[in-house]
Amino acid sequence: MFAIAIDGPAGAGKSTIAKAVAKELSIIYVDTGALYRAVGYYALSKDKDTTNVEDITALLSEIKVELSYDENNVQSVLLNGENVSDKIRTPEMSMAASNVSAIPSVRKFLFDTQQNIAKTNSVIMDGRDIASVVLPNAEVKIFLTASPEDRARRRYTELIEKGMKVEYDDILEDVKKRDYNDSHREIAPLKPTDESIIVDTTGFELEDAIDTVMNVIINNLSIGG
Numbered sequence: 001m002f003a004i005a006i007d008g009p010a011g012a013g014k015s016t017i018a019k020a021v022a023k024e025l026s027i028i029y030v031d032t033g034a035l036y037r038a039v040g041y042y043a044l045s046k047d048k049d050t051t052n053v054e055d056i057t058a059l060l061s062e063i064k065v066e067l068s069y070d071e072n073n074v075q076s077v078l079l080n081g082e083n084v085s086d087k088i089r090t091p092e093m094s095m096a097a098s099n100v101s102a103i104p105s106v107r108k109f110l111f112d113t114q115q116n117i118a119k120t121n122s123v124i125m126d127g128r129d130i131a132s133v134v135l136p137n138a139e140v141k142i143f144l145t146a147s148p149e150d151r152a153r154r155r156y157t158e159l160i161e162k163g164m165k166v167e168y169d170d171i172l173e174d175v176k177k178r179d180y181n182d183s184h185r186e187i188a189p190l191k192p193t194d195e196s197i198i199v200d201t202t203g204f205e206l207e208d209a210i211d212t213v214m215n216v217i218i219n220n221l222s223i224g225g
């Protein structure tokens, strides 16, 4: 068994690339952002301020979040038994997730769920603190990044393709705000570890980005070793 950690800012292509790698290596892709999004979703459904530490901490005892995988290893996130995988993909949920993820009790709450999956499966796990906190012994640690403009453009295209009405400038502003939030919080801020291999995909076509990451993994992974 082995683990690959892939951290980086929003919209760097982590999920698309990690999915492709998972398929190629026949391992599970774990999207940890979905867990934070599920907590954010629950908080918003209860009309809570997602930055309020006491309110959000109090909510945690009402929440059960689980990840499940179908026969094709496609992940679903269950919030108190309900599959919320699609509902958590809006810009509003992105910001709610970023807010609740700065709260230490929330990070602690979601820690075991993330670690347990890697105890029984080979995984490629994406997030912000996978290499530093969740899987410090991961065989390969990648920090995937790209310019804010590139990342906003990809997010924008993704959301438009899903039929959402969004403006590029709003997405860019969101990306920058989330970058700031995620990298300036006190707990587990977004940053590469000393062991992380930094891959900057600015200006890359998707295929090139996947190839680059795949090569980094193959060069650094001694499967079975």
Ligand code: DC
Residues within 6 Å of the ligand: 010, 011, 032, 033, 034, 036, 037, 094, 097, 098, 101, 102, 126, 127, 128, 129, 130, 178, 182
């Ligand atoms: O990867 P994502 O965009 O779905 O993540 C949503 C938010 O959750 C992101 O702004 C920061 C937070 N997050 C985190 O703090 N730690 C993780 N391992 C994954 C996500």
